[in-house]
Structures are given as structure tokens and as C-alpha cells.
Amino acid sequence: MASFIKLYPENPNPKEIAKVIKVLKDGGLIIYPTDTVYGLGCDITNTKALERIAKIKGIKLEKANFSFVCHDLSNLSDYVRQIDTATFKILKRALPGPYTFILPGNNNLPKEFKKKKTVGIRVPDNAITLEIVRQLGNPIVSTSIHDDDEVLEYSTDPELIFEKWQFLVDLIIDGGYGDNQPSTVIDLSEAEPEVIREGKGSLDIL
Numbered sequence: 001m002a003s004f005i006k007l008y009p010e011n012p013n014p015k016e017i018a019k020v021i022k023v024l025k026d027g028g029l030i031i032y033p034t035d036t037v038y039g040l041g042c043d044i045t046n047t048k049a050l051e052r053i054a055k056i057k058g059i060k061l062e063k064a065n066f067s068f069v070c071h072d073l074s075n076l077s078d079y080v081r082q083i084d085t086a087t088f089k090i091l092k093r094a095l096p097g098p099y100t101f102i103l104p105g106n107n108n109l110p111k112e113f114k115k116k117k118t119v120g121i122r123v124p125d126n127a128i129t130l131e132i133v134r135q136l137g138n139p140i141v142s143t144s145i146h147d148d149d150e151v152l153e154y155s156t157d158p159e160l161i162f163e164k165w166q167f168l169v170d171l172i173i174d175g176g177y178g179d180n181q182p183s184t185v186i187d188l189s190e191a192e193p194e195v196i197r198e199g200k201g202s203l204d205i206l
Contacts, residue, residue, distance in 0.1 A: 001166050001167060002031075002162065002165065002166045002167070002168075002169050002170055002171055002172050003019070003023070003170070003171045003172070004158075004162050004166075004171075004172050004174065005019065005020070005171065005172075005173055005174065006173075006174045007033075007128045007173050007174070007175050008175075008176075009033070009126060009127045009128055009175055009176065010127070011127075012127055012128045012131050017128075017131055017132060017135060018135075019171070020032075020132050020171060020173065021132065021135050021136055023170050023171045024041075024042065024043045024046075024049075024132075024136055024140065025043060025136070027042070027043070027046045027048050027049045028042070028049065028169070028170030028171060029041070029042050029049060029052055029053060029056075029168070029169040029170050029171075030042070030140075030169060030170065030171045030172070030173065031145060031161055031165055031169055031171075031172045031173065032128065032129055032132065032173045032175065033126055033128055033129065033158075033173060033175030033176065033178055034069075034098075034122075034124040034126050034129050034142075034178075034183075035096070035097065035098045035124045035125040035126045035129075035179070035200070036098045036124070036144075036178075036179050036181060036182050036183045036199065036200050037144045037145070037154040037155075037156075037178050037179055037180060037181070037182050038144070038145050038154070038155060038156075038158070038161055038178045039069070039129075039142040039143065039144055039145065040053060040056070040142065040143050040144075040145050040165075040169065041053075041069065041140040041141060041142040041143075042140060042141055043136065043138070043140060043141075044068060044110055044138055044139045044140060044141045045110065045138060047111075047112060050066075050110075050112050050141060053066070053141065053143065056168055057143060061112050062112065062113075062115055064143070065120060066120070066141045066142060066143050067100050067120040067121065067122040067141070067142045067143070068119055068120065068121055068122065068139040068140075068141060068142075069122045069123070069124065069129060069133055069139055069140045069141075069142045070121060070122070070123050070133060070139045071123070071130055071133040071134040071139075072095075072096075072123060072130075073088075073091060073092070073095065073123070075138070075139055076091075076103075076121065077106075078108055078138075079105060079106060079108060079109055079119050079121075079139075080103045080104060080105065080106060080119060080121065081103075081104040081105065081106045083103060083104075083188070087103075087188050090186075090188065090193065090205060090206065091188075093205045094201065094205040095123040096123045096124060096125040096126075096130065097123070097124075097125050097201055097205075098124070098125065098181075098183045098184060098199065098200035098201040099122070099183050099184050099185075099186060099201040099205075100120045100121070100122050100183045100184070100185045100186070101120070101121050101122075101185075101186055101187075101188050102118050102119070102120050102121075102185065102186070102187040102188060102189050102196065103118060103119060103120075103121055103188055103189055104117065104118055104189045105117060105118055105119045117189070118187075118189045120185070122142065122183065124183075126175070128173065128175045144182055145161065145165070154178065154179075154180045154181075154182065155178070156177050156178040156179065156180050157177060157178075158172065158173075158174035158175070158176070158177070158178070159174070162174075179200060181199055181200040182197065182199040182200065183197075183199050183200060183201060184197065184198055184199040184200060184201035184202075184203070185197040185199070186206070193206050
């Protein structure tokens, strides 16, 4: 059964963050708050954990469109081909924030994603998430958790999330109520930005 810990975005408790890092490094799955909906994530370097997430989502790992959640833009060059100044300016304006940017992948992608031409990059404006990724030392691979409810597409109440997910993951973070609006997805891999999904992030950044 999953651990359930409470963290406050204003001041995430270092001891609790350390527990989250240990779970991730041991190949565990976590559910955590972002600046949009709650996410399901694992360490990007752990193949077994990646396979578990793909299995939960009912998809083949190599076909999965997971986001890479980074602490800031310094991780970009690890996974993304060199981008032009205009693209970088959009990223600087928007991040941290409720956006997922699709960017051209480079040759350093983890082996599970080698065939992908693009990657989705996220830098959420949420202190809990950013602290986890900073201390982990590399991105976490993430996907939104959906609700079975026909009205609410995303689960927002951490206690209800725990009820539903406690036997599927290793740790669930209660970071307060989540949003039920996902990130805005913008494809910056081609010459012109293309809005794939309009979500919480405003399009004024373009």
C-alpha cells in the first residue's frame, strides 16, 4: 500500500521530500501535485518504473507520450536538440508555468524513448515538484492521472486519489486540492508554434 504524505507548497518539509526521493531512486511510482492536475511520475532513468507506468496507462512504453518534468531550463540540453533564440524566449516567458512544450529530441534520450523525434518538457510552477526534481538530480517522467467520473476529467482531491491509487503506486503526496484543468500543450518542434491543447496556460506567451 502506498505511503501518503502531506506537503505544503509554501515550504516543503525536507524530511518528507527525502522520503519521496528515496522512493523514486528505488524505482517507485509517485503521485504528486503540479500547477495543473495531479501527475503520476517516476525517475526517468529507471526502466522498470517506466514500464510500470506504461502498464498502468495500458500502452506500450515506446509509444507513450510522457512529459519530462524538469527543475528548470538547464536540463533541456540533456534531451533536446539545440533550439533557436525565438523558441528559447517563449520558454523563458512561460516557465515555470502550466505548459507542456513539445521540442525536438536529441540522441541522449533514455533508451526507452530513442525512437522519439520529439519530447514534451514541463517545468511546473509548483515548489513541491520543483524541489523533488532538483534533489533527484534528473527529470521525472510524468503523465496526468484521469478520473473515471464523466463530469470531472481529472481527480483533484488527494484523499480520493489515495483511495483509488493506493495499491498501484508507492507514494502519494497530498499537496492540497489539484486543478482540473491540464497544461496547455504547444508544439515548438517545427518552424511555427502549434497549439495542440489549450489548457490552463494562456496563449499570450506566443
